[in-house]
Every structure is written in structure tokens, then in C-alpha cells.
Amino acid sequence: MLDTLLREAHMASTFFLCGLIWCIQLVHYPSFRFVHHDRFVEFERFHTRAITWIAGPAMLLELLTALLLLGLLSPGWDILNVASVATIWVSTGLLSVPCHTALAKGFDAAIIDRLVQSNWPRTIVWSLRALAWICFAAS
Numbered sequence: 001m002l003d004t005l006l007r008e009a010h011m012a013s014t015f016f017l018c019g020l021i022w023c024i025q026l027v028h029y030p031s032f033r034f035v036h037h038d039r040f041v042e043f044e045r046f047h048t049r050a051i052t053w054i055a056g057p058a059m060l061l062e063l064l065t066a067l068l069l070l071g072l073l074s075p076g077w078d079i080l081n082v083a084s085v086a087t088i089w090v091s092t093g094l095l096s097v098p099c100h101t102a103l104a105k106g107f108d109a110a111i112i113d114r115l116v117q118s119n120w121p122r123t124i125v126w127s128l129r130a131l132a133w134i135c136f137a138a139s
Helices: 002-034 037-068 077-103 109-118 120-138
Strands: none
Touching (some): 002 037, 002 109, 002 120, 109 120
């Protein structure tokens, strides 16, 4: 019963984050180029604060449930599951956060381009995770 609840919470967070990252990747981050330079710092501050309230709890839920599912899933799948979540966290910390830190100082088209490009690994990993969970649930 508990493992079913953990699995469902984990899959829900993964699916939610997969949809969110695609929206961010294709719409939100590219829209940074259209924010007036005089208001960009204020916009970046708003974005960082607001997106943290949306993505943060879901990412924490995904990480926590991945760790709690260790040993409850098929052998090897649990390790791959945690490793892919860790990959997303590392990518966030090493690629996305530094871009946002730089953008907090002001508009920079090159950094916006780097943010969009460096977000692809997270987008791909979350997409693969969602696909893998669909396959796992179907088996």
C-alpha cells in the first residue's frame, strides 16, 4: 500500500515536472529576450521567486519519493531512477542556477541563449523519466 502511494506520488511529480520543463524550455526561457532591458532585473527576480514556488516542491517530492522507493522497485531500476533525479539536480545547480545568477545583474542575450541551451539536458532527462515511468507502469 505505502509503496503504491510512493510510486504514484513519484510518477505524478515526474509527469508534472516534465510538462513544466517543456513549457519553460519552449516558451518561458525564450521569452526572456522580449523583456524590456530596463525591467529585466525585476523580471528575473520575479521569475526566480515564482518558479521556485512551483518547481521546488515538486522537485523535492520527486527526490524524496525516489529515495524512499530505493529497494522497492525492480533491481537496477531504483538506482537508475535516483541517478536520473540526481542528474537533474546537478544540472540545475551547475548549469541553470549560474545563468539565473548572472541574469539577476541585468539583461544579457548570450546568457539567455546559454540558459536555453543548458536547459536541454533537464528537459531530455525529465522526458526520458516520464517515458520510462509510462513503460514501467504499463508492464
